[in-house]
Amino acid sequence: MSEFNIKKLTPLDWLTYKAVRLASLEDSPDSFGATHECEVEILQSEWESRLDPTGRAKNALPLVVEIGAIPVGVAWGLIQELDPRIAHIYQLWVSPEARNKGIAKALIKRISAWSIERGCEYIALSVTTANNAAVHLYQSLGFVPFGPLEELKLGSTLMTQKMIKDLRNAA
Numbered sequence: 001m002s003e004f005n006i007k008k009l010t011p012l013d014w015l016t017y018k019a020v021r022l023a024s025l026e027d028s029p030d031s032f033g034a035t036h037e038c039e040v041e042i043l044q045s046e047w048e049s050r051l052d053p054t055g056r057a058k059n060a061l062p063l064v065v066e067i068g069a070i071p072v073g074v075a076w077g078l079i080q081e082l083d084p085r086i087a088h089i090y091q092l093w094v095s096p097e098a099r100n101k102g103i104a105k106a107l108i109k110r111i112s113a114w115s116i117e118r119g120c121e122y123i124a125l126s127v128t129t130a131n132n133a134a135v136h137l138y139q140s141l142g143f144v145p146f147g148p149l150e151e152l153k154l155g156s157t158l159m160t161q162k163m164i165k166d167l168r169n170a171a
């Protein structure tokens with residue numbers, strides 16, 4: 001069965017979040033600034049705190065995707081106080097077996113709808129320039145490059161490009 005379900009994560013889901021986040025960092029180290037080596041050391045209280053809707057996740061939409069009871073994807077929407085006109089997408093990952101079924105598109109659609117409800121005018125993300133699948137996906141959804149290239153991590157030869165989409169005329 002390949003029908004998928006998108007669920008909002010709460011602190012009670014910290015083990016699910018931990019599993020899917022660590023799987024993403026292990027599978028796709030070149031897609032993220034964080035590393036598996038660092039995140040594997042994180043304590044339960046930190047995983048729960050990241051998901052706290054009255055605290056650190058107050059302006060966030062942490063999502064997991066499940067097929068049956070198996071988590072196969074993750075993504076966050078986040079609005080920073082510094083500039084509430086822009087919503088950001090972070091941590092987007094779909095497990096290799098679940099790719100090309102429209103899961104990433106569904107996650108981005110869900111975060112875009114949430115961002116519009118929250119009054120955001122733009123949605124933004126950063127992508128490693130060598131990540132053809134992700135760059136192609138974002139371009140197909142109307143994201144355009146914005147600003148200079150930046151190092152993925154300190155000392156990395158991989159570069160990231162910020163991409164942004166104007167939500168003001170989005171359907």
Ligand SMILES: CC(C)(COP(=O)(O)OP(=O)(O)OC[C@H]1O[C@@H](n2cnc3c(N)ncnc32)[C@H](O)[C@@H]1OP(=O)(O)O)[C@@H](O)C(=O)NCCC(=O)NCCS
Nearest residue numbers: 028031092093094099100101102103104105133134136137
């Ligand atoms: C990028 C990623 C999130 C896409 O997830 P997905 O669920 O497979 O994506 P969807 O099925 O919703 O969309 C597939 C789209 O991806 C793009 N795509 C997928 N594989 C591709 C490839 N090899 N080359 C070019 N484009 C590709 C296409 O735009 C495709 O849409 P189309 O079939 O309509 O042309 C997934 O490959 C992934 O998790 N990669 C590793 C982690 C990562 O790179 N995360 C993004 C960080 S910015």
